[in-house]
Amino acid sequence: MINSYLKYIFTFWFIACGLNAYSQKEVINWSGLQKYSVDNIAIGKASVVFMGNSITENWVKYHPEFFKENNYTGRGISGHTSYQFLLRFREDVIKLNPRIVIINAGTNDIAENCGPYVEEYTFGNIISMVELAQSNGIKVIMSSVLPALAFKWNPSVKDAVAKIQSLNKRLKEYAVKNDIPYIDYYDKMVDSADGSMCVDYTKDGVHPNLKGYLVMESIVxxxxERCMKQ
Known part of the structure; x- marks a missing residue:
């Protein structure tokens, strides 16, 4: 079942990108399986893993003290979509056997980094990660997609705000229904006038600056801490 699902993901991506054939090396490179392979071996076991894209990767770079002092592990890869998250979830989360994983996915799906955005698929990928974590005894904290008015690298996406709000609504409803903690970064960081990220928290409208990350830290x-006590 799992192998069939992974095969479907591989096929979907390469069709979306207009490729007729692909090598194992291309699949591995695209999935990011090797980015943290050395670090994962060195760590052995993590306490808390932050699973994400460039927002998470930059977080570790902008404020490494937050991760080091709290024994948190960042597993963000710039440009990654939920499809890639799911493919590397075993390597970057399950094998580290953390007590908690925080999943922040959706931004690059909506930005169409991997072809046309389909909310059902993105939502399904996130729920699959939740189920994989839970089946391995890992507590899950779900989080909202951060606000963004547009994506400079793909200006053809004109309805980012509506798509982000729709996915967040669905994620929150799932979290509440299944008694999973849900972090709402969106409401704390959005400019309610147009749905963009507050200018104080970002330089490019998508990625937080240090001030934005401090807000996120105060939330997460x-x-x-509550999950650790349970």
Whole structure:
């Protein structure tokens, strides 16, 4: 069942990108399986893993003290979509056997980094990660997609705000229904006038600056502490 699902993901991506054939090396490179392979071996076991894209990767670079002082592990890869998250979830999360994983996915799906955005697929990928974590005894904290008015690298996406709000609504409903902690970064960081990220928290409208990350830290840390006590 799992192998068939992974085969479907591989096929979907390469069709979307207009490729008729692909090598194992291309698949591995695209999935990001090797980016943290050395670090994962060195760590052995993590306490808390942040699974994400460039927003998570930059977080570790902008404020490494937050991760080091709290024994948190960042597993973000720039440009990654939920499809890639799912493919590397075993390597970057399950094998580290953390107590908690925080999943932040959706931005690059909506930005169409991997072809046309389909909410059902993105939502399904996130739920699959939740189920994989839970089946391995890992507590899950789900989080909202951060606000964004547009994506400079793909200006053809004209309805980012509506898509982000729709996915967030669905994620929150799932989290509430299944008694999973849900972090709402969106409401704390959005400019309610147009749905963009508050200018104080970003330089490019998509990625937080240090001030934005400090806001996120103030939100996520209490969730982690509560989960640790349970």
């Amino acid at each position: 840390k209490p969730f982690i």
